[in-house]
Amino acid sequence: MIHYVCLGDCGSVIDEFGLCESSDCSQNGLPLEKCKCSDGLHSSLFDDLGEETDNNM
Ligand SMILES: [Zn+2]
Ligand SMILES: [Zn+2]
Numbered sequence: 440m441i442h443y444v445c446l447g448d449c450g451s452v453i454d455e456f457g458l459c460e461s462s463d464c465s466q467n468g469l470p471l472e473k474c475k476c477s478d479g480l481h482s483s484l485f486d487d488l489g490e491e492t493d494n495n496m
Contacts (some may be wrong), residue, residue: 443471444481456459 445451445459447466456473459466474481 440477441473443474444474444484445469445471446484452479 441454443456445461445464445466447459447461447464447469449459449461449464451459451461451464451471453471457471458468458470459496461467472484473482474484476483
């Protein structure tokens with residue numbers, strides 16, 4: 440299931456694309472990253488930065 444994750448301090452996870460709304464977060468006002476992990480670890484966001492792995496399911 441697709442979800443969107445803030446890579447900043449707040450770690451927000453929401454179902455629809457949006458911006459980080461946490462004023463305390465380093466990513467406040469920046470768009471969330473799309474993720475499709477099923478374990479809640481968002482490992483694809485943190486392990487594969489700078490690597491194209493869209494087809495690696
Ligand atoms: Zn945030
Ligand atoms: Zn995820």
